[in-house]
Amino acid sequence: MKKFINNVDNLLVESLSGFASAHSDLVTLHLEPTYLTRKNASKSTPKNKVAIISGGGSGHEPLHAGYIGFGMLDAACPGHVFTSPTPDQMLTAAEAVHADMGVLFIVKNYAGDVMNFEMAAEMLPFENATVLTSDDCAVINSTYTTGRRGVAGTMIIEKCVGSLAETGANLAACKALGDKVNQRTASIGVALTSCTVPAAGRPTFDIADTEIEMGVGIHGEPGRRRETMREADAIVNDCVDAILADFKARNIHLNSEALLLINGFGATPLMELYLIYNTAAKLFHNHGVKISRSLVGNYVTALDMAGTSITLCLLDDEIKQHWDSPVHTAALRWGM
Amino acid sequence: MKKFINNVDNLLVESLSGFASAHSDLVTLHLEPTYLTRKNASKSTPKNKVAIISGGGSGHEPLHAGYIGFGMLDAACPGHVFTSPTPDQMLTAAEAVHADMGVLFIVKNYAGDVMNFEMAAEMLPFENATVLTSDDCAVINSTYTTGRRGVAGTMIIEKCVGSLAETGANLAACKALGDKVNQRTASIGVALTSCTVPAAGRPTFDIADTEIEMGVGIHGEPGRRRETMREADAIVNDCVDAILADFKARNIHLNSEALLLINGFGATPLMELYLIYNTAAKLFHNHGVKISRSLVGNYVTALDMAGTSITLCLLDDEIKQHWDSPVHTAALRWGM
């Protein structure tokens, strides 16, 4: 393992400190427990809005702290690498940023995140709700009762819900929009290489030069199956098919505009991501989906994994409006 | 080599097509010869400004096409991977975007880029000038007559010059600002792994798990020396020292504000880049440099190389103003 770190135990705090100092106009870092808020967020001057809080294991940067700011998150709770944050982080963050309109947690559907946020929610002394994101359609067999995983689509949900919250909408409305966007989003990932958890010091999985991991999770969890490496178009084609099949299985019609997110896992060059975009957009087009919004880059990563995920989010007027609205965060910014 | 490509010969066009289609609101792709312009750039409705054109080998994405748009470039000419574009590209691009105020080429100082742009400039039937960027302070021995290489600082120069051009400033003023920013900028890179040129199919250099390449170029060219892998702070410390020594050697005083750019080469996670930012900002601070602007991410890459470059740009009021001004490109956007 070769990484720019000093020692594994300080990695997170050093990295967060750098993030907070590079973006000191946008965010404030709090330690013990660890959470980040918008700059100058304080209970004494609460903005009259639902507080939108997300969090999860680290290693997916810019998720979530990179999405703190106007039009998106109020606070983020980063856990250790690939490890859910703990309830005290969520409680303290919620205390710090909530106004009088309640707190909405946006939580990726993993056992650890679910339980830690659940315990925080149980202890929270004021109104709150949770949007569980579960856009990953890689896991085929629905008999597993844990449900789908939340992956790259999470940032789309954070963007849209964050935009709605900014208008002063109430907690129920924010949750409803989050659930709707989640419902209308499907993702699938594919890895060319493994990631290496710094504390583990070696790759999470072994993979030959002739293999890919289809349906991989954003923690390097194994996916649908190990497949032979093929040309990009063939791989993208399978991903697109999986997404189309997923919407079909869930009886969601595709005759609408869509946002296509080609997400890099951390070590895949932009040049390849744009090539993937090119193929995916054409394939979706052939299936009657009009790609009217796009995003290509490293938005929800898995440390240093080489690979990509393809996310399709079916737009309607409301989602489109909240996707397009101004946003000013470290990792996503437009209109201001 | 495992990459998302179909075949090496089509890689560039497929990737550029994806880029142009994902950013169809911003750019137009032209083929034979290959160049990209701002959307709707046309000779029939020229905006009264100096046309800012850059270009270079591909593999450094988002440089340069990702910087086309308001406040930055008018056109970009991508060559094959790591290969300078050819004069016909620059000529046609210049024809397409120039108004009546001349063309400014921003060219990274490499023999190939210099010669190809030089031939284009010689053939161009209207006023033009060139800013040669040479921010890389890795090459120590100044007896080599080719001069320093242009690396990540190039994007800062493109941003500032692009901003000035937008105000209607003339060619000489744009060139002067470009030269000034170049003068006040120093960069140094370090690689943990090699990149793999798709056509070559294997890593450009071999490097052990215990080694780093200090002073590496953005094409994976060998740098100052091969060193032992150390903790991040020690590596960053050496990079900062090299930059400070460079300014000193060039008699440029450091008692000013600065922009600190921590650039990822393509395969280094944001988490590590922010850790590097944290250390570098502190070290510069200790040397009396006030870091008042920052940028952390993959801005000038070297395909899939793991590594980083540190760039310090000394600000003055003029540079700061043009760095801060609104920009709307695929890879850099603020204020609009």
Next chain:
Amino acid sequence: MKTAFILSASLAIHAAIVANESEIESLDRAIGDGDHYINMKRGTETVAGMYNELLPLPADEALNKIGIKLLSTIGGASGPLFASFFMGMAKVIKQNDGNNPLEIAAAFAAGVQNIMQRGKADLGEKTMLDVLIPVSTTFTLSAAESKNMAEICSAIKLAADSGLESTRNLIATKGRAAGLGERAIGHLDAGAKSCQVMVYAVCDLLIKGKN
């Protein structure tokens, strides 16, 4: 139950987790995400470091503090679960004092119950419960048969072993490995391995104590 014993056990548990680093770590890499060892290390190390702070406390308070500390230290899936275990155990110890094997077994069972509730999981889902449930049952049964502590511990260790081994051929239906379907077959569950290691550590301490 003596607080001093709880603290000795926590030191033994920490040492045992560290001693089993490579196996625990590689199991979570194989069908998880590779962080389980470091999570367990962080948690058990922190508890070990609370020695002086906990020593003066009654056993139930010590257990509860351990639970609360683990909740804010481990994170991930295992954090809330182990936290729930200790908090559940604390409640019963507060009532029954834990002065004999049956009382301790009842407290242990309450801890396991808490894990089941928090994780909405049961036996056979390829989780830590595949060790903890049989261990709990064996504990209660052996204690009821009035076996001595050494005998109880031997039985518990066997239960832990076979519980761990039982996870090998299971498909996971809870936790991160649930996404893997058939691909999880053939691998032991990392959380089950941690539990087996910790159960061993405590049992060995008890057996040694009786000698």
Next chain:
Amino acid sequence: MKTAFILSASLAIHAAIVANESEIESLDRAIGDGDHYINMKRGTETVAGMYNELLPLPADEALNKIGIKLLSTIGGASGPLFASFFMGMAKVIKQNDGNNPLEIAAAFAAGVQNIMQRGKADLGEKTMLDVLIPVSTTFTLSAAESKNMAEICSAIKLAADSGLESTRNLIATKGRAAGLGERAIGHLDAGAKSCQVMVYAVCDLLIKGKN
């Protein structure tokens, strides 16, 4: 100089470059950026594909068209340089017809001159010129001594070999390897290798033609 010969030579050159892929490629990986082979392949392949288009043209026009085509095909440092070579050669061939070795040698020398001007480089800077300059000198001298074509070619090949070999222990002062300082020592220059390969290909064609 016959256009047909130029075209045969261009086919031979393309074949020779492809045949030497791995050596050319690895030299530019070692002290360059790894693209020189693919640049040369793209360029020579394109010229080979112009066969039918060029065949009816006079030699100087064919050479000039090759130069222009290379300028828009190769890119990098070698593109403008090889383009300059052919355009420089074309000018002289237009004047002297290139009907004997001395005339061809003069055209070759003009091509090399053009490279030197464009690249602002000279002998001993660890570039293609370390092959091309001695080859040009040898060509001119041997032709002046009225050697026959086979003899001239043998002399040229020797010059190309020793020119290439001379790059091994040089520090580069031009091109991408100039950043390397002492680290470039011990490596042959990729562009010099391409030139040696191309010189061989043309010489072998000439020698064969004379048999």
